[in-house]
Amino acid sequence: MTKLKTVVAMAAASALFLAACGSGDSSGSGGSYKLSFVQGVTGDAFYITMGCAVQEEAKKEGATVDIQGPQKFDPTQQTPVLQSVVSSRPDAILIAPTDVSAMQRPIEQATKQNIKVVLVDTTLNDPSIAASAIASDNVGGGKAAFEAIKQLAPQGGKVLVVSVQPGISTTDARAKGFQDAVKADSKFTDLGVQYSQNEPQKAAQIVTAALQKDPDIVGIFAANLFSAEGSATGVRQANKQDQVKIVGFDAGPDQVKALQDGTVQALVAQQPGKIGQVGVQQAIKALKGEKTETKVQTGFTIVTKDNLDSPEGKAALYKSSC
Template structure:
């Protein structure tokens, strides 16, 4: 069947795009000041360099609270609403609390995206980051169960109690470990994404539970803190450790055999695409509601390849 030619005036879709005739200013607000975001920053710098080649100039800054304090986190976001940047990227510390201030930013006409952790009920335009936290926890449970021979006591360093990814990782781990009737959870301690606190908590936990056989760590700090404590106790390789992210010290502990495995989230992509999407929004492009970024298992074997 022959299609009839369409006659009449054609709508030029490109006409809705806006030229960028100024230096764009973006702000990134992490959950806290943490070296995990250094890799995000590398992605930001790469994206800015790519945009510069196209004639688009970008200035950016980080404005994160010193610690995982939700009140300080909200204050940082509020201050940047008043500053009115051309783009605001937020790693949510507590979605229930962050949602209102994110909505305030959107209602003020700012381009707002989230990364690392989302506030899905907010008015943010897009989320960039890993989004299978619960299933990650289940996989960690299966791996740790295997590493300890499917029986014995394990512990959990649970990170920040309001951080949605930490909560989902722990929930998934508990669900997964419940399948193994000969495994019990000896302790669960929140470390607030603080390396020194994770070290201290692990040391006290090992004293209280000297027969613990494995520890699940759910952020970038606590695998390092736990590994230091385990190594200091002379139990490297005897107590199995799994965790999240791949910091330089984490990598060293994996090569040494103190940490058995981590899930690396490829956060470089979060920084890169965060910049790209904020530029797109300033040009009146559409962007996806969610940009999922997969995680990759890192073990001693994968590092040696």
């Protein structure tokens, strides 16, 4: 297999602005800040890794942090979790919104309670209500995923995107980055995006059906952890491992195993730890009335069998626990 280059793309923030003072002890002295981290979904290695970094950074800052999340990546489940967190009156909330539209009002309600909000990973239609928004360069990640498939299948052919559901800022951006890159290369044909609703079993069914309709598919871009897991299952069930190259987004234990087994050929690993660390830093700045960065983009690393055991490859992998 052609050795893929490790890509590390870092883009720093734009436009600084002076955040308003938070309630309570805005100087940070005389007591610790109370933070809450609302995950996109519990049990996901991406958010577990982020949560570990949030806890570590909060400890450095002398702050306490509570971590909660919904059982599914769903705004109808995340909203009551957020409302419960708001009722506990934290000084600041770090949250990964599960929908750009549906979570707008619930998060606005939190800011009206004089609680500082920092968006981590995902965002909103109007992120200006937050002190800061930290996320991966998801469009760039999608383009990098296509470059990986291009190197794995240089002859070209049909490619498919398996994503989560419409309306999620991160996965929508990844799909766009991938599809834009496909359209710019005449060797490849874009079969569009299909949605797994974050269910690995559904992703497997999507891939099985897609391979029945288009048995000559050469590549699949799985836009998140569960989509990659299910896509790998679908390809394996169709006995197409030698033909179909899968590039997954995220690098949890299941994805690493699939990479080691050869079912998935490359992973686009984000930096959830960095997102969590910067999220806490921006929240503390907002609470102290210091300038915050309205937008921070973090990079990613392409992980393959070739660099999996390298220091850089190991550092890119997600945690299943702290």
